[in-house]
Structure formats: C-alpha cells, structure tokens
Amino acid sequence: MSSDLLQSLLTPELDECIEAALERMRVPGMTFAIVHEHDTSTREMLPAKRMTTESLFQTADTTMGFTAAAVSMVIDDDRFSAEPLTWDERISSLIPDTFELPDRNATRSTTLEDALSHRSGLPAHWYAMDLARPAETLVEAVEKLRHLDLAHDPRTEFHYCAHIGQDLPIGKSGEVIPRESYAFYFFDQVHYDPTIYPDPNKWDPGRYLPDRAEDKKVPLSWLGFGAGGHVCTGMRFAKLQMNITIAHFVSKFDFSLCDGQGNPMACPPPSDRNKQKASRPDNPVQLRYSIRV
Structure with missing residues (x-):
C-alpha cells in the first residue's frame, strides 16, 4: 500500500x-x-x-504491549550485555530503592514476567495514576506501590482490569453479560441472605470468627468494599477518615439511637446497599446525644 x-x-x-x-x-x-x-x-x-x-x-490498554515489546528487545540483546536480562528477573533487583510492595515476600518474588502478565496481585490500582500530582515523576508514582494492598499474592491469580468490548459468558451458567454493559454486585441479596448469615440484621461480629466463618460458606459471600475482588485505592483513606470521625465523636459525646420524635430504637433504618457507591438509609438516622462530662 x-x-x-x-x-x-x-x-x-x-x-x-x-x-x-x-x-x-x-x-x-x-x-x-x-x-x-x-x-x-x-x-x-x-x-x-x-x-x-x-x-x-495516550496508549491506554496497549501500554503493556509496548512495554513488553521494549523489554523483549532488551532481553534479546543479552549478547551485548555483561549482565543479561531474563523474564525471571526480579523487579526489586533492578530498582531496589524504588520497587516495594506491602508484602516483603511479594517484593522479593515479583518478576518482569509477573508484572507483564497481569499476575502481580495489583490489578486495580492502575487508575491511581490519574490521581498523581502533575509534577510527580514515574519513580515517585512507583514508590507509592508499597502503600497499596494486594488483591492476591503474586503469581496466584490472573487479573486484568480493562473494559471488555464483547459479550462475557458467566462461567457455565449459560448467562451472558452483553457487551457495553455495566455489571454490579448486588450487596443485599448476599449480605442479607439468612441462609448465609442467620439473623443478618443483628450486630454479631462473631459470625466471622474461624469456628463459624459464615462469610466463607459459599464463594463470593462477602464483599466488604468495592465492586469485586480488587482492592480499592480509596478504601484505606476512607477507613482512616471514618475512624477519626467516629473516635472524635465517641470521645466527646454520650449518644443513643432514636427516631425523629426522640423515641429509642434498637437498630438504624435499613438502607438499600444495592445502590452504587453511597447507600444511605431510606430514612435519616437520628441520634440523641449529650456532651460527656
């Protein structure tokens, strides 16, 4: 042509x-x-x-392909290098002062092949690059990996986070998610299923202890935060923010749950947790409080 x-x-x-x-x-x-x-x-x-x-x-989803091609060229040129590079090279040995994961063993074992095969255990954190400061260097961005939780141990799961432009079969169920659709995990249908969690409205932390382990009765029976098995980058910040707010309130006030007329209540109004992101109760949560003396 x-x-x-x-x-x-x-x-x-x-x-x-x-x-x-x-x-x-x-x-x-x-x-x-x-x-x-x-x-x-x-x-x-x-x-x-x-x-x-x-x-x-902006190479988007082809970035991995370009990176893999560049690395393969370096590996192919090993005859010109005093220290030949291989796919099994540990990333921590190449950039020891920069590359660090939250788990020491993961840091030591993650290889070039793992990172380029979507087996690093960090599948959903790529979008955090959009939150990087404009003046931030690539080195500074990589150094932040040590603060991001692993979704899985390296080399145990293949996880690729990208938009899929084709129909997606759901296992052997015969059901298909149509292309261009948005799939969301329905919390209430699982977390409030009494066959999995007896008396689901009851505050019972013991249900998660090893001798009961109600959250492990069936696969995917617990989804504490986010929309899937991928760790959400904002989860840790949100938890810290909530803990600080609650600790500050509890340290200064005595309080009890009540309705809009001040009558005591045993539990807060229910909320529709099937709603994406925010799941506010259908009716406001009311508290009767007084300054702690």
Whole structure:
C-alpha cells in the first residue's frame, strides 16, 4: 500500500466522523496516523499540529504491549550485555530503592514476567495514576506501590482490569453479560441472605470468627468494599477518615439511637446497599446525644 493510497483514505467523510467524535467527547484536538508496514500518513485536526517522533500518545490498554515489546528487545540483546536480562528477573533487583510492595515476600518474588502478565496481585490500582500530582515523576508514582494492598499474592491469580468490548459468558451458567454493559454486585441479596448469615440484621461480629466463618460458606459471600475482588485505592483513606470521625465523636459525646420524635430504637433504618457507591438509609438516622462530662 503506497503513501498516496494511504493519503486517499483520509477522506472528508473521515474528517466529519472524527470532528463529531471530538465534539461529543469534548476533546480540543487530535493528531492521528495510518500505518501500513513502512508507509505512514498523518492528519492533524483542531489545531493542525503536525505529528513528529516527539509527539506524545495516550496508549491506554496497549501500554503493556509496548512495554513488553521494549523489554523483549532488551532481553534479546543479552549478547551485548555483561549482565543479561531474563523474564525471571526480579523487579526489586533492578530498582531496589524504588520497587516495594506491602508484602516483603511479594517484593522479593515479583518478576518482569509477573508484572507483564497481569499476575502481580495489583490489578486495580492502575487508575491511581490519574490521581498523581502533575509534577510527580514515574519513580515517585512507583514508590507509592508499597502503600497499596494486594488483591492476591503474586503469581496466584490472573487479573486484568480493562473494559471488555464483547459479550462475557458467566462461567457455565449459560448467562451472558452483553457487551457495553455495566455489571454490579448486588450487596443485599448476599449480605442479607439468612441462609448465609442467620439473623443478618443483628450486630454479631462473631459470625466471622474461624469456628463459624459464615462469610466463607459459599464463594463470593462477602464483599466488604468495592465492586469485586480488587482492592480499592480509596478504601484505606476512607477507613482512616471514618475512624477519626467516629473516635472524635465517641470521645466527646454520650449518644443513643432514636427516631425523629426522640423515641429509642434498637437498630438504624435499613438502607438499600444495592445502590452504587453511597447507600444511605431510606430514612435519616437520628441520634440523641449529650456532651460527656
């Protein structure tokens, strides 16, 4: 395919399609390219800033592929290196002062192959990069890995967090999640199932002790926070914030649960925990309180 033929593919209809996408997504401009073997053709739109070898690209889900390709080239060049690199190389041996996971054994054992095969145990923390400070370097971002909980031990689970643009079968159930759908775990149907948790409205921490282990009766019977087995980055901050707020309140006030008229209540109003994120009670929670003397 010649460069002239590539250029002929950049039609006014294509321009209209791209302009409509830019307007819909509120993107100020874009540079794109058509690449076929050694031939390329480019187009710049709004503004017309020509693409060069210095242009930056958002590679998104292809980042892992580019990284793996670059690492494989380094490994292939081992004949030119005094210390050849292999896929089994531990990351901690390459950047010992930077790479550290919350678990010491995980830090020592995680290899290049693990990181590039979605087996690191850190599947859902990639979005934390969006929260990085603008002036933050890659080294500073990697150093934060030590503060992120592992969803699984390295090399025990394959977890890839990405949008799936195709129908997704649910095991052998015969059911399918259609492409472009949003799937969400329904908390109440499980956490308030009396066949799993007897008397589910009762405050009974003992139900989680090893001799009872009600949360382990069936697979996926407990989902304490988040929408899946992936550890939420904001979980730790949210817990600290809640603990500080509760500790401050409890240390200064005596309180009891009541209804809107001040009558004592045994338990708070129920809430619909099937709602995404916030699960406020249908009716406000009322407290009768007095300053502790």
